[in-house]
Amino acid sequence: MNKETMLAFARSPKGRKLLWVLIVLAAAVLALVVVYSVFVRAPEVPQGQPGNAAAEAPSDRRSGMYTFLLVGRDTGGGGNTDTMVLVSFNAKSKQVSAMSLPRDTMVNVGWRNKKLNTVYNSCKGKEKETQVEKGMAALKEQVGKLTGIVPDFYAMVEWDVVGQLVDAVGGVEFDVPYDMHYDDPEQDLHIHQDKGLRRLTGEDAMEVIRWRKNNGEYGSFQIGDSGRMKIQQDFLVAVMRECLQAKHLMNFGTFAEIFTKNVETDLTTGNLVWLAQKAMGIDMEKDVSFCTMPYTNYSRGTAYVLPVVDEMLAIINNGMNPYKDEITAEHLEVIQRGSKGLYLTSGTFADASLGRDAGSKPEAQPPEPDPEPEEEPTPEPELNPEPEVEPQPEPEPAPEPEPAPEPVPDPEPQPEPSTQPEPEAITPVE
Numbered sequence: 001m002n003k004e005t006m007l008a009f010a011r012s013p014k015g016r017k018l019l020w021v022l023i024v025l026a027a028a029v030l031a032l033v034v035v036y037s038v039f040v041r042a043p044e045v046p047q048g049q050p051g052n053a054a055a056e057a058p059s060d061r062r063s064g065m066y067t068f069l070l071v072g073r074d075t076g077g078g079g080n081t082d083t084m085v086l087v088s089f090n091a092k093s094k095q096v097s098a099m100s101l102p103r104d105t106m107v108n109v110g111w112r113n114k115k116l117n118t119v120y121n122s123c124k125g126k127e128k129e130t131q132v133e134k135g136m137a138a139l140k141e142q143v144g145k146l147t148g149i150v151p152d153f154y155a156m157v158e159w160d161v162v163g164q165l166v167d168a169v170g171g172v173e174f175d176v177p178y179d180m181h182y183d184d185p186e187q188d189l190h191i192h193q194d195k196g197l198r199r200l201t202g203e204d205a206m207e208v209i210r211w212r213k214n215n216g217e218y219g220s221f222q223i224g225d226s227g228r229m230k231i232q233q234d235f236l237v238a239v240m241r242e243c244l245q246a247k248h249l250m251n252f253g254t255f256a257e258i259f260t261k262n263v264e265t266d267l268t269t270g271n272l273v274w275l276a277q278k279a280m281g282i283d284m285e286k287d288v289s290f291c292t293m294p295y296t297n298y299s300r301g302t303a304y305v306l307p308v309v310d311e312m313l314a315i316i317n318n319g320m321n322p323y324k325d326e327i328t329a330e331h332l333e334v335i336q337r338g339s340k341g342l343y344l345t346s347g348t349f350a351d352a353s354l355g356r357d358a359g360s361k362p363e364a365q366p367p368e369p370d371p372e373p374e375e376e377p378t379p380e381p382e383l384n385p386e387p388e389v390e391p392q393p394e395p396e397p398a399p400e401p402e403p404a405p406e407p408v409p410d411p412e413p414q415p416e417p418s419t420q421p422e423p424e425a426i427t428p429v430e
Helices: 003-011 013-039 116-123 128-147 160-168 202-210 224-243 246-262 269-279 309-320
Strands: 065-073 083-090 095-100 153-158 172-176 180-184 189-193 196-200 263-265 288-292 295-299 303-307 335-338 341-344
Touching (some): 083 128, 083 224, 083 269, 083 309, 116 128, 128 153, 153 160, 160 202, 172 202, 189 202, 224 246, 303 335
Parallel strands (some): 065 153
Antiparallel strands (some): 065 083, 083 095, 153 263, 172 196, 180 189, 295 303, 335 341
């Protein structure tokens, strides 16, 4: 088409209409670019502090590192946060490191049940509008004390979202590790899954991630919480692998709708889009690692677990730590078990309700720095500290004014304050 023909076409009614369409399209594209640049952006990392605020903070943050607390809540089980995963994402190297935190981890809180999974419900308050914010702030603080990393952001999901995501991508291939058969009519919970590799539907997925034991005619085989955490970790990796495939990019609108309806988070939609873009191309085999916090069991009538600090720190400092310096034991404030009872790694004993191991003698009290809180020495009738109750009832009327300053060695067998050195260095719990 030569120049004259093009000019003639542009002047014709048809040409003018096409020109306007092109102008509108160009304006729309420009507007999208502007909106995208304003709307889709990296999350702003809050200025965090390690768990033990008294300790000196590690050095500056590493560029491109983001930390998240991923929380799974099952409303059918009272709403406790039974799945808690600390996640670090390095946007530069596209590496994801995640550590599951057992729900039975003992934390130093002021209520009777001292499990980590009770923190959210115990702190959320009664005002519905602020429950998530308050509950998650308290849970993030406890995770910071436990690991030295106060998560930058949180995402709390109802477990139903997993099933919806699985259906949105047409199912997820997963190797079910056990024959799973469990029935609980009271909760209307029925799990029946056969062992083996197959494509799971959303309903199958919900059964698999909830299972931890068989019952009834199927016997009493069980894997407990640690086994269930491992299955959940493996399944989440399978879901991520499926969702991040290029063929599902067109499903982004569906994913976003499922996410906004079922997930509470302090990330904006623009943040989520930015993070999703950065996550594209992740190699699930090489770039994603899941583990469970190393722990030992501890029982006081209720089953708890205590972290094995040196092993946990080795994991955290190998890919999860967002700081340039290593996180050390002094940055933590976790409960450990010693010969005289339970203590915090900050060097103090835990509160009175945790002060003794089951079976230890009741004299293991927190050591008092000043062992002389005697009754005020009332000047006059000084009852001399008698070794035993004497038969003479009256304290002789000899008003001896003052042998007060001389340090009379008290004859009564004082229960010498426990000389256990305050635990500062943390030893692995046996």
